[in-house]
Amino acid sequence: MPPAFEPHAIEKHWYSTWNAAGYFQPSPRENSASGKPFVITIPPPNVTGVLHLGHALQHSIHDCLLRYHRMKGETTLCVPGTDHASIATEVKVLDLLQAMQGKSRRDLSREEFLQHAWEWKNKYGGTIIGQLKALGCSYDWTRERFTMDKGYSRAVLTVFKEWYDKGLIYRGYRLVNWSPGAQSTVSDLEIEFREVQGKLWHLKYPVVGTDEFITVATTRPETMLGDTAVAVHPDDERYKHLHGKNVLLPLMNREIPIITDAYVDASFGSGAVKITPAHDPNDYEMGQRHGLEMITVIGFDARMSEAAGEYSGQTREEARKAIVRDLQAQGLVEKIDDYTHSVGHCSRTGTIIEPLLSEQWFVRMKELARPVADAIKMNRVHYRPERFANTSLDWMENIRDWCISRQLWWGHRIPVYYGPDGEMKVSVEPITEEGWHQDEDVLDTWFSSALWPFAVLGWPDKMETEYYPTSVLITGRDILNLWVSRMILTSLYFVDDEIPFHDVLVHPTVQDVFGLRMSKSLGTGIDPMGLIEVYGADATRFGLLQLVTGAQDVRFTDEAERALGEDTVRRYLREKKPLPLEWNGKPAERYPQMQNARNFANKIWNAARFVLTNAENIGAVEPFNIETAELDMAGTWILERLSVTISTVTTALNDYQFDTAASTLYSFIWNDFCDWFVEVSKPRLRAADHAQIALLTHVLEVTMRLLHPFMPFISEEIWQRLPKSAAADSLCIAQWPAPAHAYGLMTDASAEAFAAQQRLFGTLDEADSRLGFTLVQETVSRVRNLRAEAKLPPSQKLKVTLVALSNEAAEVLREGVPYLLQLGNLEAVDVVTADAPRPQNAVSTALPEVEVFLPLEGLIDVERETARLQKELESLNKDLAIVEKKLSNPQFVDKAPPAVVEKEQAKRTELQSSIDKLSIRLREMA
């Protein structure tokens, strides 16, 4: 074994071995307690995508859970796949064609484009899948799906037809969100509102038949060409005399009415609003209420339409300038204020959304959404953390119809066919008859992803119902409504009122070191493949899982970014310029959180190397057997620690507390096993102690099983080198440990075995655990501390006197003498009872159970020792004061639970005892 852990070869080897052995496919298992399969479908990443840090975090969670449940003996399945991502892919492929062949959408037919798109998909669509494999994901790749594969498409078209037949899908001429960049509609959820520094123009419209003007305020003067009314609040006294009158729309010289509507806020601006029903959602609704004419003055190309008269053909921006200029020339601009407001942008292309009237397909959402709300309220779907249930409930309360048609080519083409005589048919099978043609539009990507959990299991044909509903959906909170709510909706409707998953686990969003959103193009995005390259897949997974707390956001530290400083980074992001990141340090030091995880992997590797090397040297190792083993205090202690670790990690995983699980493993392996148990084992191993190497091997073996879901590669590599006690060819399918396994009771945590464990360790569990190896550990620490404070070289052998303050403590310390000698680097330990005289010329300290004296050769530095004792005393007195304050409060003694009061009293006794001892020492010093 090499002295440093080298992850890459191991990762490659084990991944292909596991995959070939079929461990990632579901198989009937015998040991599951519940008998239920554990099923996940991954959120299908965009086929255009490459893995980003959010994915890496999400899939670390996925795979950790999968491997955990697989080891628990459950039939385990994870269906992977990719999403065709209609707009994103189309934009990407078009960009590519432009760059490589100089062709734009206009130069291509639908068929030509689709051919390019499929070629592109087949060539590059597997990138992200390969990256998931590099991370170690144990998904069933034989079931990999694509949202546009044949069966999936059938599911999509079937849903469309079914809803159409039930009247839940309809075609309508409505105001929709038009993205000029994508040349398509987008849904409400795909609009990103951004704060924009704009202006508020106050325009004066002359009232017909008077010499008055009415002033309207607007952020978009160019839309005034399409105004068909001016609205005021019915109770607004300022305008009552104008009710029923008309204004003459400037520039267009069109008479439009002054109407009244309670929607108008009399306190905003002038209290009068220009109404452009064809280009504003509110105005549209008002236009419908009042039967106003709707005049489209901006076209699909985001230029002024013919209805815009002399401005026709100008862009929105040009027209705005020209119109303001022309109005100003006529003295019709009252004033222009600076105004910050939010403007909807297309989340895909970044262009400003133009509300436009057009013929589109819609899903009637209201009645479909109601059962979803019910299911959530009745706790049939469980959100973790729970508060996220509200995100869905709020959305459904004010739900609006869903525009599902997109003017794109890449996607599921709407299965509506138009006949020669104006007939219309909806059909899952293509209609090829002469004279019929299909609707040109495709469906919103999210329409198809909404069917994911059941479509991938075979619906609408033969569905594998034994895997449904799935166990847990793991997602970021940004797509809770876009995707999660809609999956619940379709499942309740199409799969027999069944929910798609029991739990929705919302994981934190990864931010950069300053708490800012990560953006790959600007340089704050971190490439997980780079992390795997530098730190290894195990460390990357572990480091990320340590970040998975219940919080909303977690920060990913990048020292290169930190070096720039927060102000600089913010400025660059605001200006949308790539960060001038450079890193001259060691590659591993750039991301400290990952470096820590990598160091941990190396620590594990070396602990294993130590155990395995010794096992080899010592020769044939008998398996550890609790019945015949003669455990001393350290052996008992490590098994107890292991047992507690098993329970804690198991509970944490059941509760999705990945940070707790990871740090529990970390501290058990590093602090308990390596720092103490491996250390105390060394002298015994030098003496070729078979029992000790058996115990070490045993603890390591169980620990590797616990570690596997977090760090699958290194745990497998080590486990395979260990003498196998569990009947499995791979850790993937080895049994997940129960507390009884810590004690070598490998027959499963049956009642009998567990009872045996309780018999053997009952005394320990109930007794004050300090009176065991823990006391030895604390005593060692005090000795080391005294040695360092006295500036004695670590190599110098010392004598120590321990004054045990009870018989029990004396007994424990006497048993622990060999450990004290070794770990404290001592040549002699003298354990005496409380009535013995204290050594002279020594530095000392006091624990509740024992006084520690370190006699010094020659004279001690009285001044230094006095200062040290005073400091120690001060800290103890401070603690005592707190306890005293509590206990002297009659209210506390009266009202607090007796157990709490007793605890405080015991604490007071202990503190007082230590203080007395130190005070005596201090007086002797003087």
Added chain:
RNA sequence: GGGCGAGUAGCUUAGUGGCUAAAGCACCUGCCUUACAAGCAGGCUACCGGGGGUUCGAGUCCCUCCUUGCCCACCA
């Protein structure tokens, strides 16, 4: 505008009303002690964002303010 989070050591974070607020990184001191210098031993560092309240007892619960992140929303 509404809602949901976060603010704990220089940094990243644990902390479930009750042991003396925990860990890693960074920093300081000393060690290559034959598993690991990606290491070992020891140490320093916290008015737990400010203020008020509830309670015998608050980092933890309530109110309020400040800072900050996210989601939702049709105020021109």
